[in-house]
Amino acid sequence: MDKIPILRMGPFLLVTIQVDLYDRLALSLETDLINMVHKTGSRGVLIDISAVSIVDSFMGRILGNIASMTRVLDAETVVVGMQPAVAITLIELGLSLNGVHTALNVERGMALLQTKLGPDADDEMADDDADDTE
Amino acid sequence: MDKIPILRMGPFLLVTIQVDLYDRLALSLETDLINMVHKTGSRGVLIDISAVSIVDSFMGRILGNIASMTRVLDAETVVVGMQPAVAITLIELGLSLNGVHTALNVERGMALLQTKLGPDADDEMADDDADDTE
Known part of the structure; x- marks a missing residue:
């Protein structure tokens, strides 16, 4: 289990980070995610970090890179x-996650x-009712 | 990071298993999940095991319990x-995950x-267009 799974949810990709991101894992996540965006044509990536209790500058940089x-x-x-x-820790460390959107x-x-x-994204998600509105 | 996060997606809950489920973690997942179903009134639980490369009888039983x-x-x-x-392993071990639905x-x-x-579930997901159809 040394890969972080990427789930496809309609037009978006969802990644849940549950383990400490060490060097190799972070790099393989970056590569997998970019390949997946390319392959699926996804327009959005959601990264869930609710299980992460410590974010350091390395993780901040990885999130920034992915974005x-x-x-x-x-x-x-x-x-x-x-x-x-x-x-709290992020701001105290002076990391403001520039260029990364966040949501609750x-x-x-x-x-x-x-x-x-x-x-557009909505249309892709609800396949049925988006035939030719225009 | 010794908790598996449970994500709410509309009327459903989503759990991604990325780590080996040892005793305590499995029990806390069961408890958290049931509490979350109770709190949110969710009608469905999705358990993603795409990162799991080995399922033994313990994990089979946990999945059965949760179901x-x-x-x-x-x-x-x-x-x-x-x-x-x-x-392949599951069937060779004689574990057929009774009572557990599966999907690709x-x-x-x-x-x-x-x-x-x-x-009903659809209506809850698409809040807007389900006012009073009847």
């Missing part, structure tokens, strides 16, 4: 589920992505 | 993302839950 990488493939990244203590939980993250991407 | 427990709270459990090798991936698992639960 930048997905952006060049035309996908937005939202980090969700951050624990209050993690938010997965549902709000999805709503944020849908707002950012406009009605 | 039975959620059923008495009127929620269905679907195990998704099982790797082919795991399916999260999306199909959600579709299965929606079929099982009827239109």
